[in-house]
Amino acid sequence: MRVTITVNDTEQRHEVEDRTLLVHFLRENCGLTGTNTGCDTTSCGACTVLFDGESVKSCTVLAAQADGHAVTTIEGLSADEELHPVQRAFQERHGLQCGFCTPGMVLASVSLLQENPSPTEREVRDGLEGNLCRCTGYQNIVDSVLTASREEAAR
Amino acid sequence: MIPAAFTYRRAESVDEALRLLAEHGDDAKLLAGGHSLLPLMKLRLAVPELLVDVAGLRELAFIDDADSAVRIGALTRHHDLANSALLTREVPLLAHAAGTIGDPQVRHRGTLGGSLAHGDAAADLPAVALALDAVLVLRGPDGTREVPAGEFFVDFFETALEPGEILTEIRVPKQTAGWDFQKFTRRAIDWAVVGAAVAGDAVALVNMGATPLRATAVESALAAGASPAEAAEHAADDTSPADEPTASADYRRHLARVLVRRALENSRA
Ligand SMILES: Cc1cc2nc3c(=O)[nH]c(=O)nc-3n(C[C@H](O)[C@H](O)[C@H](O)COP(=O)(O)OP(=O)(O)OC[C@H]3O[C@@H](n4cnc5c(N)ncnc54)[C@H](O)[C@@H]3O)c2cc1C
Ligand code: FES
Ligand code: FES
Numbered sequence: 001m002r003v004t005i006t007v008n009d010t011e012q013r014h015e016v017e018d019r020t021l022l023v024h025f026l027r028e029n030c031g032l033t034g035t036n037t038g039c040d041t042t043s044c045g046a047c048t049v050l051f052d053g054e055s056v057k058s059c060t061v062l063a064a065q066a067d068g069h070a071v072t073t074i075e076g077l078s079a080d081e082e083l084h085p086v087q088r089a090f091q092e093r094h095g096l097q098c099g100f101c102t103p104g105m106v107l108a109s110v111s112l113l114q115e116n117p118s119p120t121e122r123e124v125r126d127g128l129e130g131n132l133c134r135c136t137g138y139q140n141i142v143d144s145v146l147t148a149s150r151e152e153a154a155r
Numbered sequence: 156m157i158p159a160a161f162t163y164r165r166a167e168s169v170d171e172a173l174r175l176l177a178e179h180g181d182d183a184k185l186l187a188g189g190h191s192l193l194p195l196m197k198l199r200l201a202v203p204e205l206l207v208d209v210a211g212l213r214e215l216a217f218i219d220d221a222d223s224a225v226r227i228g229a230l231t232r233h234h235d236l237a238n239s240a241l242l243t244r245e246v247p248l249l250a251h252a253a254g255t256i257g258d259p260q261v262r263h264r265g266t267l268g269g270s271l272a273h274g275d276a277a278a279d280l281p282a283v284a285l286a287l288d289a290v291l292v293l294r295g296p297d298g299t300r301e302v303p304a305g306e307f308f309v310d311f312f313e314t315a316l317e318p319g320e321i322l323t324e325i326r327v328p329k330q331t332a333g334w335d336f337q338k339f340t341r342r343a344i345d346w347a348v349v350g351a352a353v354a355g356d357a358v359a360l361v362n363m364g365a366t367p368l369r370a371t372a373v374e375s376a377l378a379a380g381a382s383p384a385e386a387a388e389h390a391a392d393d394t395s396p397a398d399e400p401t402a403s404a405d406y407r408r409h410l411a412r413v414l415v416r417r418a419l420e421n422s423r424a
Contacts, residue, residue, distance in 0.1 A: 001163060018163040018206075040156050042194055043344070045260065054234075054263045060193050061264070064163040065186075065208060111259065129343040130258025 003067040007032065008076025016063050022056075023047045025063035026073055034074040034103050038132070045131030048104035049073050055111035057130070074103035077110065086110050086148045095144030097135035105131050109145045118149055158196035165208045169215065169294060169321060175207045176319045177296050185209055185321065187230060187269035190261055215268070215323055218242055223329055229268025229322045234259070236267060246327050248334040248354050252283045255336070258344045268322045271307070274314040274366070277346045279338065281308055281367040284325065286352040286359035291315075292324035299323075308366035330354055333422035337414040341401065348402045349410040351390070353418040363394040363411055373415055383419030390415035 004013045007030055014029040026032045026049065038046030040059050047058040050072035058071075077084040086109050089095065096102040105128065112119065112127035119127060124145045125138070133141060163186075166172035176183050184203035186192060187210055195201040209215065215230040218239045225245050227236070236242055237254035256262055256270075256279055270280040271291065284291075284304040291302045296319055307315045316322060332355030338347045350361030351370075356377050358370040372392035376385060391408035398404040 017160065019158045019160055021157065024157075040197070042190065042261070045258070048260060051263070055260045056263050057260045060190060060197075062163065062189070062193070064165075065189065065210065067165075108259065111263075115259075127259055130260045 001064060001067075003063050005063065005066045005068075006070040008072055018062075018064055020063040021059055022049070022061040022063050022066050022071070023058040025066075026058060026071070029063075032073050032075050036100055036103060038100070038104075043132070044101070044104075045108060045128075046101055046104045048107045048131065050107055050111060053111070053114065055108045055130075072107070074106060077106065084110070085152055086113065086145070089144040089148035089151065090141075093140050093144040093147050095136065095141045101131060101133040101135075105133065105141060109141075109148065112145065113149055113152065118153060119145070121146060156197040158193070159199055159202045161196075161203055162205050163208065164205060165211060167211075169209075169212060169323065172207050172209050172212070172321060173294065173296060173319065175205070176321070179205045181318065183207055185272075187266040187272075188232065188264040189269075190257070190265040191269060191273045191275065209321070210266075220245070221326070224326045225329060227267060227325045227327065229272075229324060230266050231268075233257075233262035233265045233267070233270075237262065245329040246287065248287060248330060248336060248352060249280070249283055249327060252279045252336045252338075252352065255279060255338055261344070267325060271325065272314060272316055272322050274308055274312045276308075276311070276364060276366050276368075277362040278367075279336075279347060279350060279352075279361055282350060282359040282361040283336070283352045284327075285367050285369055286354045286357045287327050287330070288357065289328075290326040291322055292326065293317075293320045294323045295320040301326075305369065311365040332356070333424075335418040335421035337418045337421075339410050339414060349396070349407050349414055351411065351414040351418045353415075353422045355422075358390075358415060358419070360390070360394065360411060360415075363391070363396045363407060365395070368394060370411075370415060373419075377419075383423060384416055387412050387416035387419055 036046040038044035042060045182204040186206045186208045215228040217228040219226045233253040242250040289304045338350040347361045352359045372389035390411040396407035
């Protein structure tokens with residue numbers, strides 16, 4: 001089928017098999033390889049993207065379901081060379097080590113802060129429960145999200 | 156993992172979805188949030204030939220005040236249940252339980268109707284619907300019928316939904332008594348090993364048999380004047396929990412007694 005998805009503000013129109021998963025559409029049809037596949041079973045969150053502004057696991061969404069909708073991947077988060085506040089906070093607070101979980105972690109954090117701009121530490125931990133990180137032990141990720149929320153509040 | 160090939164159709168109305176189901180019979184499946192069905196299809200445990208996507212049917216996504224009840228469209232997502240002010244005020248058990256499902260990403264996709272129609276005894280909302288005496292509205296080619304939650308869950312992943320029927324609405328009486336929801340998981344986003352929902356004197360169990368269950372022995376004990384702690388001793392009576400390497404049947408029976416006691420005590424605190 002032909003699907004049209006607005007990915008990072010650009011219309012992506014491609015002919016795909018009906019069974020194509022959104023993560024494969026993004027990586028293979030759009031060439032946007034920032035979205036990683038980790039577990040492929042809806043558990044790890046590495047494939048998290050924003051679907052109409054809300055976090056979803058793109059390994060468990062069909063490209064067909066996203067037809068006519070807007071998707072944001074890590075590539076679309078920052079305008080020009082300017083990092084998104086959440087990306088900047090991850091950089092400043094060392095919220096990543098190998099970086100594999102990071103695109104999903106950042107997008108889950110953006111969605112979390114949109115719903116709850118001033119979360120407590122507990123709320124950040126709960127809000128990121130769908131994203132696994134093998135490296136950081138999470139502390140610096142939580143610090144990064146709290147830093148981003150404080151910086152946004154101060155603006 | 157990629158599902159076996161199928162044809163995707165997006166229904167523009169409930170009538171169109173009903174027609175597609177009628178035309179394609181057993182080869183067709185409804186797709187709501189896809190967060191139970193797509194994982195099964197990726198494992199090829201489900202191989203439908205036609206997916207009828209109903210997720211976009213706004214006519215089935217609502218939470219309305221209806222005097223003594225709240226009417227909820229089957230396609231209302233877990234995220235919207237958890238964040239509804241009306242539900243938090245009038246049916247707090249449902250709003251709370253929806254907020255404990257999976258993780259935010261799962262709650263952004265999964266729906267109340269999908270959760271009930273899937274009929275998984277390990278899922279949270281079926282037991283909650285039982286405890287709340289919800290009524291499910293099913294629409295089929297021959298019209299609409301109402302099924303009490305107590306008659307909806309028939310067996311292992313089997314519900315009262317007939318082929319060709321769609322669950323359109325869930326009616327939940329407003330809560331007037333204390334409530335609590337207890338869920339024991341191994342890790343943050345896991346399904347409940349065992350769960351317990353209490354609404355007033357109604358007690359329901361997650362994952363203690365082939366279907367979600369009302370803990371009738373606990374309810375009878377309460378009616379006969381037992382204390383919450385005494386009544387909770389009956390939480391595993393007449394249940395048949397799964398015996399698995401990660402959780403034996405005995406362990407589940409123990410958990411049921413502990414969780415029901417906690418839920419009863421909290422609901423009365
Ligand atoms: C990682 C992960 C963690 C999860 N954790 C939990 C948890 O902790 N607790 C919990 O309860 N659930 C959990 N779930 C399941 C989640 O809640 C699902 O969203 C839900 O069970 C199914 O809803 P859905 O809208 O996604 O349905 P789908 O997957 O789209 O459909 C499920 C089934 O119901 C049928 N169906 C859907 N809608 C209707 C309808 N309106 N009428 C008739 N039939 C219909 C479909 O044909 C299909 O057979 C989890 C899922 C994942 C992936
Ligand atoms: S790859 Fe999608 S959740 Fe792990
Ligand atoms: S930084 Fe390596 S997995 Fe998170």
